Amino acid sequence: MKMIIALTIICLPLKSLTVTSPFGYRIHPLTGKLEYHNGVDLRAKYDTVYAVLNGVVRSICCNSTFGTAINLQHGEITTIYGHLSRSLVSAQDSVSTGQAIAISGASGRVTGAHLHFGVRYQNRYLNPLNFLYQILKTTDHEQKF
Numbered sequence: 001m002k003m004i005i006a007l008t009i010i011c012l013p014l015k016s017l018t019v020t021s022p023f024g025y026r027i028h029p030l031t032g033k034l035e036y037h038n039g040v041d042l043r044a045k046y047d048t049v050y051a052v053l054n055g056v057v058r059s060i061c062c063n064s065t066f067g068t069a070i071n072l073q074h075g076e077i078t079t080i081y082g083h084l085s086r087s088l089v090s091a092q093d094s095v096s097t098g099q100a101i102a103i104s105g106a107s108g109r110v111t112g113a114h115l116h117f118g119v120r121y122q123n124r125y126l127n128p129l130n131f132l133y134q135i136l137k138t139t140d141h142e143q144k145f
């Protein structure tokens with residue numbers, strides 16, 4: 001897949017990244033069934049969550065799976081931050097890379113507090129870690145010249 005990312009400044013969604021559940025098919029910790037996990041779960045208690053890229057808050061929604069979740073729009077890319085305890089932004093707000101947008105938590109269907117982080121490009125979910133890595137690589141590359 002070809003993807004051109006014009007934005008080269010990126011921030012990690014949390015101060016430190018520890019993956020507790022990877023992207024893709026997995027046995028769900030609550031249901032015990034094979035499920036498609038469309039993001040990664042990152043270790044977090046009630047920590048500050050940062051916008052990974054410049055963007056606009058497309059929605060802050062509450063649902064039974066991801067609890068309080070923020071969707072940020074960055075052109076054709078959407079980043080999703082779920083199981084939040086509190087949002088620090090409002091729908092339609094413009095956010096910049098590294099801006100604190102929420103406090104993580106344990107809302108929705110969870111076994112404990114963590115951050116669910118997802119990346120969607122058009123209508124498909126990408127592996128969020130590969131996505132971050134690709135941008136970091138691009139940024140690196142550009143800084144060399």
Ligand SMILES: [Zn+2]
Pocket residue numbers: 021037039040041115116117
């Ligand atoms: Zn998750």
